[in-house]
Amino acid sequence: MKLLSLRSVLEKPMVIEEISLSEMQVELGEPLVQMRGIVKIFPGVVANDNVDFDLYAGEVHALLGENGAGKTTLMNILFGLYSPDEGEIYVAGKKVEIRSPRDAIRYGIGMVHQHFKLIPTLTVAENIALSLANAPAINPSKHLVEEIERYSKRYGLEVDPSAYVWQLSVGERQRVEILKALMGGARALILDEPTTVLTPDERDELFKTLRRMADEGCGIVLITHKLEEALSVCDRITVMRNGRVVATVRPNEVVAADLAKMMVGRDVLLNYEKPPSEIGEVVLRVEGLRVLGDRGLVSVDGVSFDIRSGEVFGIAGVAGNGQSELVEAIVGLRKVESGRVEILGRDVTNQPTSRVLGLGVAYIPEHRIERGIAPDLSVVENLILKSYRNPPFSGRLAMNTDYVREWGKRLVEEYEVVTPSIDAPVKLLSGGNIQRVIIAREFSQEPKLIIASHPTYGLDVAATEYVRKKLLEQRRRGAAILLVSEDLEELLALSDRIAVMYRGRFVGVLEADEITLDRIRVMMAGEEEAS
């Protein structure tokens, strides 16, 4: 008897399981998921403070907010990664308890994380098979191929089921993640900052797909901090700040500035004032630079330009057209094949990075975590990375700890770095604050030349505004600035001149009065201007 009852428990572990969005009829416009009064407290922080959130069938719903506003926490609760301290969740109108992602998937809720959870050495089909509870036991990937193709076609998620994941581009990997969720029965799909890793084209593709999925009856939550995304593709926008919902609006009811204000809690500068600055001597001169890329192909092919003090020289271009290699060659991280780099009249071609940077060059690297910081070291220790070698930071052997701390505290205040203390490991900081640490370190030395690669990439609105303001401050002070960015608005807002790079060459250099968005777009596609 006892055995029997045990078995029945094992076979039917949960009663609530009957509810599943994938099998239930929820009409378009009806709520798929409702969250009511969600409270989640982490030690020292109220991450979600009495939050209500609805997702309807057939809508793309933006969850907009600054880093740390509580959007990801809220969605992690919905996906069963955290359990809420208070509050209720309803799926298709029925109250449920979601204790794990497995529960969430059963209810028809899927999530695509910022960092993909795919196994690179397996094929697409194998990865999907792994995630499906009901995949056939023997040679599952083979049986799945057809199924995958069916889903691919239906939602426009093109991907080769037999390709290995390591062969795929980031965008394709994201598609695999979405397929995984859909084939797992997801009807409510959460995407966490899906566009940060995508190229503009891939991003457009994704949005088309999302639209199609919504039309098929899915509900989609798009976690983002980018205003234009929220405004352009979403049906509704819920804005969060400090763990609370500020408002839920429709895109036609608001303009970008309104949303920015809701997110940040004050008026935000979207258009920067750029007073004319005094243009001085030539700080950086690049002549006929030729550089090879990682695969040994020519990446920078005979590029020449000058930057003078007080001037922002922007480089526009689709990623992968030689911008990164150009910057690396200038700072000495990549070998120059031919040509010449001069800083303040001194030839620094193929000089070690430390010498180049020692000439008063500030460098804000493209990969800020990989290159810009020592993640395990404290905030203050990261702040002295460029200056620790010299007095008063250190003597012959020993560090001058007192001075360093004093100085670190001042910088943290001055640059408004939000950190528990100057001794906290810098890896615990948010992306925006890490960038502040880097900028504080680089700008505090009054650099003559600033090389900034994608300085606001991945940052939220407030942090982006801050970085841009700081760059303009440096321009006013008389620094020469090389700005590489994919964000055309940023380039337009900050640059005095803009070069457009295509396949290793400058397609053209636009002077201040020639710059328009359309001209740059045309040139980015490689078409030279006939001017």
Place this chain on the structure above:
Amino acid sequence: MSEKAPKRRLLVAAIVLIAILAIGVGYYLWVYAPAAAAAAKIKAGYIYVGPIGDYGWTHAHDQGRKIVDEKYDWLDTVYVESVSEADCPRIIDKLITEENCDVVFTTSFGFMDATIEAGEKYPDKIFFHCSGYKRGANVGTYFAEFYQLYYLNGLMAGALTKTNKVGYVAAHPIPEVIRHINAFAIGVKEVNPDAKVYVVWIHAWYDPTKAREAAEALIADGCDVLAFTEDSPTVIEVCEEYYAKGQPIYAFSHYSPMYSYGPNVTVSGQLVHWEVVYDDILTKIHDGTYTSQNLENVDYWWMLHEGAVELGCDFGMPINPKFEDALKAVTVTDTKTGHGTMSVYDLVMLRLEQMKAQPAHVAKVENGQLVWELGPIEFDPFTGPLYDQDGNLRVADGVRLGHDDLWTMDWFVDNVVGSPTG
């Protein structure tokens, strides 16, 4: 969560830990401290270098310990196995201070320094060190010697080899092993002057993998009889495998009865009776003959005559009956003691009796110094003429090697192939 909670938890954890500590220590003192008082008996501690299950050196010592422990009511024993040389001083301290041992036996050469130091540290305790040469007022030495057995094994090997190649898997190139290889080679040569002994060093006392490799290498090289110094029956097992494949290779077991590992291939071997030595030492301590004052010149170097060693691959079986006929079929002339022509089997038995009848070496004290003199034995393998590998006459005709020469032996006799330095 309030600020104080973690601190309170920490405090609780600390109190619990201290309480456990206090209970443990208190219990220990209560249970074990009074035990120190009762000591009408003798308590002997044994320190082993290997595990008692090693089927060799340590196993043999532990067998000896068990036998005397059961034999005498007045004796208690305790042992510690797998003691590294660096840990020996600590283990001695423990045996003396915590286990209240009166006698400590340290059964590895590497324990020598530690034993001598302990002797100085505990002047009223008694120590016996196996296989060393340093003594003190309360530190004696002892060793059960195999060279006579290796010689007898060599006689049989010389008769059984058809390829005239005899292999020897050897542990470490130290005098003890060199002496045994020489004794074996001398036996081989007496029966078969054309045969050579091929030595492979494995540089380990216990390493079945290397022993197997060495044995297979020797067989591949043409050897059809193997002897070895290594604390596992691996070589025997290898030979048994070859026998099963139709290629009989014969072997002599080492230190423990290994007949059962190769009943078809094991001819004979070397066996030890440490209990004979332990019995003598402990009885003499018990009756007051040995004290912590008079061990300066006490050294046991016991062999067949004293009964500390036995010929055979199993107790009571000097020669595997399977090989009796083969050994009886080969005849030799006893040129050394003049007993005429006989079969190898009879020669082995004759030599065995000769060596059992009288001691080979006798310890004497002269001017307060221990001196080993040659015993009145009729035959000893290490009797001249003996030539080294370069053909030099190392021992003149009729001259016998004594204790000190044998204990420092670093050269091979002329029918050994291999280097005595490893």
Place this chain on the structure above:
Amino acid sequence: MEKKEAPPKWMEVLVPLVSVASALLIAGFFLALQGIPPLELYSKMLAGSFASYHGISYTIVKTIPLLLCGAGLVLAFKANIWNIGAEGQLLMGAVAATWVALYAMPSAPSYLVIPAMFAFGFIAGALWGLVPGYLKSKLAVNEIITTLMMNYIAIKLVEYLIYGPWRGEEEWGFPITDKFPEAAWLPRIPGTSVHIPTLILALLSAALVYLLLYKTKVGYEARVYGSNPEAARYAGISSEKVILLVMAISGGLAGLAGVGEVAGIHRRLRYPWSISCGYGFAAIIVAFLARLNPLAAIISAIFLGGLFVGGDAVQMAFGLPVGVVNMFNGLMLLCLVSGEFALKYRVRVK
């Protein structure tokens, strides 16, 4: 499974205690099954390593080499350099000390020969560490493999020396060197085997590694390099300098441990495994249990030393085979490592 952010401080103290307690519980269960009273056994163990004069003194004897090697490894691991070669570096220190004591200055007085032994021991260990360091910095050869291989070379070298040219003349042909002249014996705390100079050096080494890492420029550079070599390169920190310096100090400290073992304990060179007992490998555990904090390495070295020492009390008192003792020690380490893991990661089951 995901990484936790910084665990609260009280957890860092509580978790190891819980780990030790659970190891005791698990082992106790199996011991009780075998009819051995666990409490009695634990009290014996504790008495064996910490609660008696002898126990404490031998725990310290074990702590000395564990701490010297462990402090060096903390430095190396902080710089993300995987020195698995402390064992070999220790042996080379022992070889150098033997050379000084027996061959270079056999009749020098103590005040010359003892500093000379430590100096040459440090240099020998450092050189042994510099070889893989050089290969890593110049040719990018993986140091895990090279340091490991260098261990075996050191072992073979010691064996060659004691069987060959350095075999003692007064030792009846046994493979050990002659005893060091008395001037080269390290002074001990009377009645114990605790060699005083090495003990002081060991404690100093922990303090020095701490100062080096957190108060000097090179230590800062090492930590930056360890945390992110790319950032180090960008900051103009020479990776060669960091690797060579770290390997030299790490190897040198292990070399000092080797000097202590031959001049303080054995007073001669002998079989490699008799000199070291695997201290160089156990020191890896010391470094990680200390969470790469050089001062905490003092505690973890004492803990591990005590664990080794406590084991044989159990063996004697209960006649347990040595395997049970090893199992117990292994269980203890396993629980501690799992505790560490629990501290750093949050595990989700389904």
